Amino acid sequence: MRPNRAILAALGVLVATIALWALKEQGPNARWMPGCLFHKVTGLHCPGCGMTRATVAAARGDLVSAFRYNPVGMVVFPLALAALGAELVAWVWGRRIGWHPRPKMAWTLVAVIAAFWILRNLPWWPFTLLAPPPG
Amino acid sequence: MQWYYSKNGTQLGPVEQGELIAKMTSGEVAPGDLVWKEGMVDWLPSGQIGELRALMPQSPPPQYGGAPTPYAPPMAAPYGSGEVIPSYLWQSIVVTILCCWPFGIPAIVYAAKVEGLKNRGDIAGAKAASASAKTWCWVSFGLGLGVIVLYMVFVGMAAASGNL
Structure with missing residues (x-):
């Protein structure tokens, strides 16, 4: 184990936990949350739009609302966090992780995110279901 | 040593x-x-x-003890065969989702290229893609964090002066 890496990792996890707790307590529309700049500038939804509200809903146990806010994010984000967690543990212990995303999987993810970005901005049903509901 | x-x-x-x-x-x-x-x-x-x-007194050839190891099998490459080039794929995805900046997108694309380039033997290309992915991750992370912090400072100052 590398102590300075362990301290950094612990600090990172602590900050993330505090941020999640503050979000859960204050709600996604708290005044200090900037919201999505891309959305503010263009009026369009980015692949991450709705993710703050989805995270808060998930933290409060409301998975249905969470998926309504950002269906792709609710699948990809936990996956990415789990993979990052494993990488973080390996990093702290000075080891390598034995598993790497296959190229096909990586490109599938790229395609899914790009398609999601376009489709959730289309004004017709059923694509409107992909856009985060207002509020 | x-x-x-x-x-x-x-x-x-x-x-x-x-x-x-x-x-x-x-x-x-x-x-x-x-x-x-x-x-x-x-x-x-x-x-x-x-x-x-x-x-070592007598240099035996490298052996891998039968058990499957997570490392690539040895090959006659100028680079260490156990070398792992990080793809930063998950980091790219997290910063894209969290920071909401378009800069996460080049990070994801570069990250997706790393493994394929490496598998084709283009170690230099894979390393370059890995480095680009890392750079874009940090750019996205830094700008995302910067915006949030600036926004909080702005909101805090506005609240302090009673404008909100």
Whole structure:
């Protein structure tokens, strides 16, 4: 184990936990949350739009609302966090992780995110279901 | 020179180089066991480190002890075959989702390229893509964090002056 890496990792996890707790307590529309700049500038939804509200809903146990806010994010984000967690543990212990995303999987993810970005901005049903509901 | 080594997932050491050579010679440290010293980018199987093998009384060929290892099989490449080039794929995805900046997108694309380039043997290309992915991750992370912090400062100042 590398102590300075362990301290950094612990600090990172602590900050993330505090941020999640503050979000859960204050709600996604708290005044200090900037919201999505891309959305503010263009009026369009980015692949991450709705993710703050989805995270808060998930933290409060409301998975249905969470998926309504950002269906792709609710699948990809936990996956990415789990993979990052494993990488973080390996990093702290000075080891390598034995598993790497296959190229096909990586490109599938790229395609899914790009398609999601376009489709959730289309004004017709059923694509409107992909856009985060207002509020 | 101080070396660290690992047995069964436990990190051991530091030991002097001579002691590590003795452990490798006696078989206590197998060629597949990972070793590391200050200055190395990452842990490598001891059998792949030329400077250690050269110092052993009789240099056996690197063996991988039967058990499947997470490392690429040895090949006649100029680069260490155990070398892992990080793709930063998950980091890219997290910053894209969290920071909401378009800069996460080039990070994801570069990250997706890394493994394919590496599998085709283009180590230099894979390293370049990995470095680009890392850069874009940090750009996205920094800008995202910067915006949030600036926004909080702005909101805080507005609230303090009673405008909100």
